[in-house]
Amino acid sequence: MKIVLAENSGFCFGVRRAYEAALDEASNKTKRIYTVGHLIHNDGVIAQLEENGVHSIDEGDLDAFLDKADKDTVFLIRAHGATVETQKKLEEAASRTGCAIVDCTCPYVKKIHDIVDKNTDDDTLTFIYGNGSHPEVAGIASHVKGQTLIYTSEEEISSAFDSGALPNGDARVISVAQTTQNAENYKKFKKIIKNLYTNSFFFDTICNVTESRQAETERLARKCDMMLIVGDKKSSNTAKLFKISKALCDKTYLIESPSDVPQINNTQTPIMIGVAAGASSPDCLIKEVINTMSEQENFAKLLEESFKTLNTGDTVTGIVTYVSNTEVKLDLGTKCTGVLTLENVTDDPSAKLEELFKLGDEVTAVAVRVSDVEGIAVLSKKKSDASLKWEKVKSALESGEVLEGKVVEAVKGGVVISALSQKIFIPASQTTVPKDGDLSELVGTVQKFKIIDIKEDRRRAVGSIRVVAREEKRALENAFWDSIEEGKHYEGVVKSLTPYGAFVDLGGVDGMVHTSELSWLRISKPSDVVSVGDKLDVFVKSFDREKGRISLGYKTEDTNPWKIFSEQYNVGDVVSVKIVSLLPFGAFAQIIPGVDGLIHISQIANKKLASPAEVLKKGETVDAKITEIDSESKKISLSIRALLPEEEAPADEAPADEAPADEAPADEAPAEDAPAEAADAE
Numbered sequence: 001m002k003i004v005l006a007e008n009s010g011f012c013f014g015v016r017r018a019y020e021a022a023l024d025e026a027s028n029k030t031k032r033i034y035t036v037g038h039l040i041h042n043d044g045v046i047a048q049l050e051e052n053g054v055h056s057i058d059e060g061d062l063d064a065f066l067d068k069a070d071k072d073t074v075f076l077i078r079a080h081g082a083t084v085e086t087q088k089k090l091e092e093a094a095s096r097t098g099c100a101i102v103d104c105t106c107p108y109v110k111k112i113h114d115i116v117d118k119n120t121d122d123d124t125l126t127f128i129y130g131n132g133s134h135p136e137v138a139g140i141a142s143h144v145k146g147q148t149l150i151y152t153s154e155e156e157i158s159s160a161f162d163s164g165a166l167p168n169g170d171a172r173v174i175s176v177a178q179t180t181q182n183a184e185n186y187k188k189f190k191k192i193i194k195n196l197y198t199n200s201f202f203f204d205t206i207c208n209v210t211e212s213r214q215a216e217t218e219r220l221a222r223k224c225d226m227m228l229i230v231g232d233k234k235s236s237n238t239a240k241l242f243k244i245s246k247a248l249c250d251k252t253y254l255i256e257s258p259s260d261v262p263q264i265n266n267t268q269t270p271i272m273i274g275v276a277a278g279a280s281s282p283d284c285l286i287k288e289v290i291n292t293m294s295e296q297e298n299f300a301k302l303l304e305e306s307f308k309t310l311n312t313g314d315t316v317t318g319i320v321t322y323v324s325n326t327e328v329k330l331d332l333g334t335k336c337t338g339v340l341t342l343e344n345v346t347d348d349p350s351a352k353l354e355e356l357f358k359l360g361d362e363v364t365a366v367a368v369r370v371s372d373v374e375g376i377a378v379l380s381k382k383k384s385d386a387s388l389k390w391e392k393v394k395s396a397l398e399s400g401e402v403l404e405g406k407v408v409e410a411v412k413g414g415v416v417i418s419a420l421s422q423k424i425f426i427p428a429s430q431t432t433v434p435k436d437g438d439l440s441e442l443v444g445t446v447q448k449f450k451i452i453d454i455k456e457d458r459r460r461a462v463g464s465i466r467v468v469a470r471e472e473k474r475a476l477e478n479a480f481w482d483s484i485e486e487g488k489h490y491e492g493v494v495k496s497l498t499p500y501g502a503f504v505d506l507g508g509v510d511g512m513v514h515t516s517e518l519s520w521l522r523i524s525k526p527s528d529v530v531s532v533g534d535k536l537d538v539f540v541k542s543f544d545r546e547k548g549r550i551s552l553g554y555k556t557e558d559t560n561p562w563k564i565f566s567e568q569y570n571v572g573d574v575v576s577v578k579i580v581s582l583l584p585f586g587a588f589a590q591i592i593p594g595v596d597g598l599i600h601i602s603q604i605a606n607k608k609l610a611s612p613a614e615v616l617k618k619g620e621t622v623d624a625k626i627t628e629i630d631s632e633s634k635k636i637s638l639s640i641r642a643l644l645p646e647e648e649a650p651a652d653e654a655p656a657d658e659a660p661a662d663e664a665p666a667d668e669a670p671a672e673d674a675p676a677e678a679a680d681a682e
Contacts, residue, residue, distance in 0.1 A: 003293070004224065005275045006216045010286055012209045012279035013398040014106025015040050018079040019282075021104050025074050026052040031100075035076040036062060036086060037135055039104065040280040041235040044257070059086060066090075071098035081105040081113065081139035107399055108179045108207045109136055113143045115176060115203050120145040125171040125197075127151065129189050130178025134236055137178050154188040161196060173200040179207040180237035180279070182214060182244070209398055210237055213276065217241045220274035221248035226262075230255045230286050231278030238278030245276065257285075258292040310334045310370050310377055315384060320361040328357050336370060336377040344368070344380040364388075386459075389421045393461045396420065397451040402468055406446050410439040417447060422461060424451070430464035448472075476508035481545050492552075494534045502526045504538055504552060511550030513538060518554050520561050521594045561594025562634055568592075573626045577638065579616050587612045589624060589638060597636035599624060606644045 011019060018039055025033050026049070033054045038046050046056060054076070057065055066089060069075075075090055082090075082105070090101045105113075120126055124146035130137040132150040141148050147167065151157045160166050175193055177186045183206050190202050221227050227245040231238030233256060245252040253262055264271075273293075277286050310316065310332065318330030318338045328345075330338035340363070342353055357363070365379035366387070396403055405419030407426075414427040426449065433439055448469075453462040492504035492511070501514040513536070518529045530536065538552040557563060569575065569591070577589035577597065586600040605615050616622070628637035 002272045003275060004220060004272065006213070006220060006277070008209065008213045008216055009275070009277035010281055010283045013395060014079050014108060015280050018104035019045065021102055022049055022054045022076055023052065025076065025102060026054050029053070031072055031074050033074045033076065034065060035078055036082055037078050039076060039078045042232045042280040042282065044285060045280065045282055062086065062089060066093040069093055069097045069099040073099040075099060075101050077103045077105055078135065079104055079106045080136040081109045083139050083142035085142065106179065109139070112140050112176050112205045115205065116140060116143045119174050119201065122146050123172060125149065125167055125173045127173065127175040127193055129175065129181055129186050131236060134178060140176065154185060154192055157189065157192055166196065169197050171197060173197040175200065175202045176205045178236065179205060180210050180240060181206055182240050183211045209279065213237065214240060214244055217244050217276040218248065220276060221245040223272065224249060224274035225251065225271035226273045227252040228255050228273065228275045228289065229253065230275065230289055231281045232256055235278045235280045238281070241276050241278060255289055258288045261289055261292045310336050310367055312367055312370050314367045315364065315387065316367060317362060317364045320357050320359055320363060323354055323357050323359065325353060328353055330363055332377065336375055338365065338377050338379045340365060340379050340381060344382060346382070390459055392420050393422055393451060394454060397454055400450060402448055402450060404446060404448050407442045407444065410443055415439050415442050417449060417463060424461045424463045426463050426465055430466045432465055432469050473508055480507060480509045484540060484543055486540050486542060489537060489539045492536055492538050494530050494532050494536060496532060497526045499525065502530050504536060509550065511538065511552040513552045513554045517552070520555050520559065561592060565592055565595045566631065569626060571626050571629055574623055574643065575626060576621055577624050578621050579618050582612045582616060582618055584611065587616050591636065597638040599638045599640060603639035603641045606641050
């Protein structure tokens with residue numbers, strides 16, 4: 001006979017986290033500790049917690065306990081989570097009384113709360129695949145905005161559709177699942193919804209640990225003659241394991257306590273028995289079940305082999321009984337003595353075994369060679385340490401923990417990052433480098449990432465930098481939108497230019513400065529004023545959070561050319577101006593950028609001109625006097641003539657039939673002018 005214990009048995013990460021948090025709080029004997037509902041679904045564990053001073057209270061009685069709460073009271077939110085209403089009550093009580101709130105909600109359940117918070121609205125139809133009476137489902141449903149429909153099976157939803165109980169197919173639909181539901185059945189459920197609603201979005205929220213347990217239970221049930229499912233009847237995931245096993249192995253038993261272990265007929269032929277356990281089943285219960293089976297004669301030999309025989313590849317824990325410079329000996333509780341050498345402990349050749357170990361130390365290692373003849377088991381602590389490190393990687397996957405590591409090399413298809421004493425592969429698509437970009441740019445940098453997949457058989461982990469970057473970007477965006485208001489100033493960076501304006505990065509969120517807002521001057525394109533990469537002090541003119549649009553302003557009254565002119569210049573001031581255009585009636589001259597004045601033709605020279613071009617050229621700089629400022633119409637009059645000495649009128653006026661010299665056609669200058677001009681030149 002052979003017993004096969006499923007590898008993924010006992011407390012899952014979320015349950016163990018809640019259980020350890022409760023015991024940690026219970027270590028302070030001055031505190032009164034309550035869990036809102038049973039912390040986990042296992043009566044044995046609940047009884048143990050009661051003995052340690054952790055008391056379960058019904059959600060309906062919560063108000064009475066909150067009224068009596070004080071700073072020595074601790075309330076624990078169970079692993080299944082709580083409703084929004086309960087959470088608010090606890091938070092208000094903590095603020096009012098000083099009591100402590102310890103949130104033991106499983107991270108996978110929290111993830112579903114976040115999903116429905118962000119993806120539901122008043123017009124959303126939300127399907128929850130799960131048990132409507134389960135506290136986890138009640139908590140999820142309390143976060144939903146809009147209509148909620150809860151179904152336990154694909155048959156239920158099909159029946160509801162046939163009876164006309166479902167809303168019309170035009171609704172916006174999202175679908176989530178209770179973490180402990182059957183993954184294959186959820187796929188069928190999603191397929192039905194997809195056929196009914198074209199505008200549907202699905203979230204795979206079944207815990208990957210749950211999926212692993214279910215898959216492993218299915219494999220065991222296919223090859224075993226008997227299956228024992230250890231767990232509480234109230235536990236959803238235990239019930240799913242039992243259902244999966246029962247469908248494949250008729251002799252499947254639900255074991256709540258050692259007394260439920262079935263008797264094995266001594267006359268039976270050798271059989272294989274599989275043992276699987278729910279996520280809320282403690283290790284001690286699983287061991288007790290195995291011990292109970294060991295009392296049956298047919299299991300005695302099996303257990304002797306399981307606990308006493310040592311095989312290559314087994315992980316063992318022993319007590320140090322001898323230490324020298326060359327080896328360490330351990331008592332393994334078997335007929336073999338464990339032996340550790342330096343090369344199997346560390347890669348550091350300068351390390352000394354006598355400094356690393358002392359008598360009585362407990363050491364865990366892996367058997368790499370076992371000799372029953374010599375009574376020696378050569379052990380490797382390095383392999384055991386590697387296994388522990390791998391467990392940390394698996395735990396990081398389960399918890400969704402954000403890790404940090406250094407990129408050590410770029411390889412084909414991605415990069416390798418070093419973290420948790422492991423080399424973790426990051427596919428190119430999961431980096432932040434654009435497609436076909438140079439991945440070597442990441443080498444040597446420290447990056448935040450998450451484990452997104454593991455290959456258990458090869459002990460290979462796959463990570464994602466992009467997931468963390470996207471989450472951080474989303475958090476920054478939410479924080480930005482929560483704080484934005486009209487008139488608020490930001491220092492932004494020009495991200496891109498278009499014919500109609502410039503897009504500015506305000507810190508994860510882009511806004512646009514229209515061309516008309518870039519300058520007080522007339523410009524033909526944004527690049528006349530700004531370039532990509534420029535830092536700008538901009539302010540919010542208007543915004544629309546739903547559409548993700550922000551209209552920005554850049555020019556301010558302080559940069560208004562007319563304001564600058566008005567503050568610096570007055571009538572009577574002499575200014576240096578630049579001729580910008582010549583017209584028949586005069587010339588326009590720039591006083592400062594954005595402010596021009598008019599020099600009337602009569603104010604250009606102290607003689608009569610036929611055209612301003614006789615005296616002035618476009619682009620030249622001349623001195624002029626400000627003679628008038630019309631602030632209302634923003635017009636300025638200038639005069640060059642006011643700065644010139646007035647010429648005396650000639651004694652004899654020119655004959656009426658003879659044009660004065662200064663009015664002669666340009667191509668027929670009077671002969672008598674030539675000597676005069678020559679004299680002036682001299």
